[in-house]
Amino acid sequence: xxxxxxxxxxxxxxxxxxxxxxxxxxxxxxxxxxxxxxxxxxxxxxxxxxxxxxxxxxxxxxxxxxxxxxxxxxxxxxxxxxxxxxxxxxxxxxxxxxxxxxxxxxxxxxxxxxxxxxxxxxxxxxxxxxxxxxxxxxxxxxxxxxxxxxxxxxxxxxxxxxxxxxxxxxxxx
Numbered sequence: 001x002x003x004x005x006x007x008x009x010x011x012x013x014x015x016x017x018x019x020x021x022x023x024x025x026x027x028x029x030x031x032x033x034x035x036x037x038x039x040x041x042x043x044x045x046x047x048x049x050x051x052x053x054x055x056x057x058x059x060x061x062x063x064x065x066x067x068x069x070x071x072x073x074x075x076x077x078x079x080x081x082x083x084x085x086x087x088x089x090x091x092x093x094x095x096x097x098x099x100x101x102x103x104x105x106x107x108x109x110x111x112x113x114x115x116x117x118x119x120x121x122x123x124x125x126x127x128x129x130x131x132x133x134x135x136x137x138x139x140x141x142x143x144x145x146x147x148x149x150x151x152x153x154x155x156x157x158x159x160x161x162x163x164x165x166x167x168x169x170x171x172x173x
Contacts, residue, residue, distance in 0.1 A: 034107055034108035034141045034142070034143075035069055036067055036069040036075050036102075036104060036108075036110055036139075036141060037067060037068050037069045037075075038066070038067065038172045038173055039064070039065070039066045039172070039173045040063075040064065040065050040066070040067065040079075040146065040170055040171070040172050040173075041062070041063065041064040041065075041170055041171060042062070042063055042064075042146070042148070042168045042169055042170020042171070043060075043061065043062050043168065043169060043170065044059070044060070044061045044062070044063065044083070044148075044150075044166040044167065044168035044169075045058070045059070045060060045061075045166065045167055045168075046058070046059045046061075046164055046165050046166025046167060047059065047164070047165055047166075048085045048087075048162050048163060048164045048165075049162070049163055050161070050162070050163070051163060052151070052153075052163045053151055053163060053165040054151075054162070054163035054164050054165050056087050057085055057086050057087030057088070057090075058085075058086050059083050059084065059085045059086070059164060059166060060083070060084050060086075061081055061082060061083030061084065061094075061166065061168075062081065062082055063079050063080065063081030063082075063168070063170075064079065064080060064081070065077055065078050065079030065080060065100070066078065067100070067102075069104060073103060073104035074101065074102070074103060074104075075100075075101070075102035075103070075104060075110050075112065076099070076100070076101050076102075077099070077100050078097070078098060078099045078100060079096075079097070079098070079100055079114070079116070080095075080096070080097040081095070081096050081097075082094065082095050082096075083096075083164070083166075085122075085162075085164075090122065090123055090124045091122065091123060092120055092121065092122030092123070092124070093120065093121055093122070094118060094119070094120045094154070094162075095118070095119050096116040096117065096118040096119070096133055096154075097116055097117055098114060098115050098116030098117055098133070099114070099115055099116075100112050100113070100114040100115075101113055101114075102139070108140060108141045108142060109138070109139065109140045109141070110138070110139050111136075111137070111138055112136070112137050112138075112139065113134075113135065113136050113137075114133075114134070114135040114136075114137070114150075114152065115132065115133070115134060115135075116132070116133040116135070117130065117131075117132065117133070118130060118131060118132070118133035118154045118156075120154065120156060120162070125160070129156035129157065129158070129160055130156065131154060131155045131156045131157050132154070132155055133152055133153065133154040133155075134152060134153050134154075134155075135150050135151065135152030135153075136150070136151060136152070137149060137150030137151070137152075138150075141172060144171055144172050144173065145169070145170070145171055145172065146169070146170055146171075146172055147167070147168070147169055148166075148167070148168040148169075148170070149165075149166075149167055149168075150165070150166055150168065151163070151164070151165040151166075152164050152165075
């Protein structure tokens with residue numbers, strides 16, 4: 001194992017542990033009858049790859065959107081985001097936009113699925129690729145902040161697809 005791959009492996013291992021601890025911390029927060037409706041913006045840190053959960057490189061991203069919680073506990077909305085993926089000396093940019101539907105599972109938590117249109121350009125492909133992106137995630141809200149853990153798959157066609165797992169933190173307004 002090369003030095004880069006060894007360092008990369010340990011970084012992903014630490015990220016996975018941090019994501020698990022952060023998710024448990026939000027899951028353990030007492031329910032405070034939060035309304036999940038409102039605008040959101042946040043930043044994410046994760047990993048991407050050709051296979052699940054994505055361990056070929058790291059990602060940094062930002063996103064924004066709006067969610068509306070219905071009386072039934074269904075949460076609907078949409079998001080737009082941009083992510084930069086790093087893999088050794090190579091990098092790629094990804095832009096996505098689409099709807100998100102969730103189900104409130106506690107007073108301040110939801111499980112959700114997302115569908116987005118995603119476009120990616122990078123220095124390891126010529127031109128750009130686009131296609132659907134499917135995701136599933138967990139979100140916990142505490143006051144005006146939220147924490148998210150999400151995994152998604154973008155199918156770009158021509159045998160090109162990317163898995164992406166990210167931990168996000170943001171503000172709700």
